[in-house]
Amino acid sequence: MNMNPILEIKNIVKDYPKVRAVDGVSLSIKDGICFGLLGPNGAGKTTLIEIIEGILRSTSGEILYKGRHRKSNFRNEAGIQFQNTQLPEALTVKEVLQTFRNLYSHSLPLDELIEMCELQEILNRDNKKISGGQRQRLFLAIALANDPELIFLDEPTTGLDPQARRHLWDIVNHIKSNKKTIILTTHYMEEAELLCDEIAIMDLGKIIALGPPADLIKKSNSGHLVILRTEIDEQKLTDIPWAWNKNQDRIEIHTDNINECVATLIAKEIDLSTLTIRSQNLEDLFIRLTGKKLRE
C-alpha cells in the first residue's frame, strides 16, 4: 500500500444561507485504502463528498489530488457512484455501460466490467427493469467504467436485502484488492467495519473521530454491553457502579467486567431471562459521539 495521500482536504468550509454545512474539515486519504465517511443525516458528509467530487464549490479551503489542485485529469481518474440518480431511459444495461465507457479517454474492457460486477444475466434488459441489487451493481460498474484510481461509493447498499448487500461487499473487496482507493459513505456500521481501513465520523459539519475502526473502538473505552429486554424496576439500578441507559424497550449497561455485573444483577433479583451480552462496536461509539443513531 502506498502511504502517500491521494487526496488532501484542507480546512474545507461550505456555507449556505443560515447554515454552515461543512465547518473546517481537514482530511488526508492514503492511496489504496478504503476510507469510510460516517455521520447522521444532515451531518454534512454528502456536501463534503460532493465538494471533493467537484460537484459543489466550497466556500473556502482547498483540495489536493495527488498533491496538486484537481484538474481535468481528476474526472478521467475518478469514478463516482451516486445513490439517487437515474439513467438515460430506454437503454439496456449494456448500452448504458457502453455510453458511459465512451465518455472517457481510457476505460475498462466491457467484458471485464460486466464480469467484475456480475451483470451477465441482465445485459439486454431495460435499465429500468432490474432489481435494486442489480441496479446498484450497474451503478458500481458505471463508476468503474474508466478504471478509476479513486472511487466514491455513496451508500452503495442502502435498501438492499442482506444477500444483495453481501454480494456488493464481495465486489467492493475485489476492487480493494486491485489497490484502488475507495471513499465510502454508509449508514451501516457493519459495512464500515468490514470494508473500511479508516473511517471519519462527521457531525454538525465537523469531523469528530478519525482513524481505523478497531483503534477508534479501542480508544473510546471499549468494553461490553449487558442488555436486558424485560421490564425491570429501574430503582434497582441506581447504585450499580456502571453507566447504563434506557434505549427504547431495553436497558443497556456498559461494563468492562461481565462477571461482576451479572453477579450484581442476580444479587438485586433482576430477571435475567432476556439477558444478552455483546462487545461494543462502531455503532455504540457512533451513538456515544453523536447522540444519534446513524440512520437518524
Added chain:
Amino acid sequence: MMWKRIWTLFIARNKEFYRDRSVFLWNLIFPFFLIVALSLSISEDTQSLYKVGVITAANKPDFHEQYDSFKNIKYINFINFSSINEGMDKLKHHRVDFLIKPDTKEYWVSSPSPKGYILEKLLHSSESNLQNNFKKQTIAGIRIPYIEWLFPGILGLNMMFNCLFGVGYVVVRYRKNGVLKRISVTPARPFEFLTAQVLSRMLVMLVTTSIVYIGCSVLYKFEMRGSYLNLLLIFALGGFSMISLGLLIASRSSSEELADGIMNVITWPMMIFSEVWFSMEGANPIIIKISKIFPLTHLVDAARKIMNDGLGLYELRYNIILLLIMSVLFLIGGSLLFKWHKT
C-alpha cells in the same frame, strides 16, 4: 475525443426517443391529425362565416322568395328553428349570429355582435336590389388554396412543439432525475452535451417533418412551388432556433412544472401571432411588431415564401438573418446559464 463523446450522447438520446413509442408516434400522428381536422372544417363546401337562424312557420315555405338574394349569399349557413324561443335562445348564446322570421318579415340581431351587424347590412343590401357600381375582377396569377397557405404554418407549429418541448422537457427531466449530475462527473462538457441534444433533436425534427410533409403531399396533393433543398434549409434553421430557445428555457430549471409554464407562455403567443392560422394584415401595428420577435413567425413566413410563392433564399435573407441571430443569442444565453445540477 470530444466528437466521440458528442456521438455517444447523440446516439443515447436518439435511442431514448425512438424507443419511447408513444412520443415517437405522437410526433408523427399529431400534424396529420391536425391537417385532416382542418381540411374537413375549412373545405369550401362546409366553410361558413356566418350563421343565420330561420324561424320556419308550419305548412309554409321556409323562406320567402323575396329573400332569395340573401339566401344565395355564399358562406352563410342557414339553420332552421321551429320556434322563436329556440331561435332566441341560440341568438342570446351566440350560437347563431342573426335570427330571421320570413313570414312576418322580422329579424333579431345581438347589438354587440360584429357578425350580426354585417348580416343586417347584407340583408338590407339584398333587399334594396341596388345595382352594384363595382365591377368584379378575378385574381390574376397563382391561386393558393387556404389549405396550402395553412400547411407551412402547421408544419412550423409542429416543429415548434417538437423542438421546444422535446429539448426543454428532456433537459429539465435529466436535471431533476440526476442524469445530468451523473454525466457532469465524466469528462463530458456542457457544450458537448448540448450539441448532442441539438443534433439529436434536429434529426428527429427533420425526419418527422419530412414524413409529415410527404404524407400530407400525397393525401392532399399540395403544390410545391419552390426548392425542396431551400425548404430543408429553412426547416433546419428554424428548428435550430427553436431548439436553442428550448435549451435557454431549460438551462437552469429542475421543475417540469415551471418549464411547462414558461414554454406555454412562449408557445401560446407564437401560436396566435405568428400567422399560423390567419394573416396579421390589418392587426394592431404593435402586435405585428411583437410578432416579429418570434422565430416561428420567420420560419412560417419563409416556408410559405418557398412553398406557396416559389421564392429563393435571397428573397428570404431577412428571415434567414433574423433566425440566425435569434439562434446564436438563444444558444449563447442557454450555454452561459446552463447548470448541470439542481440548485
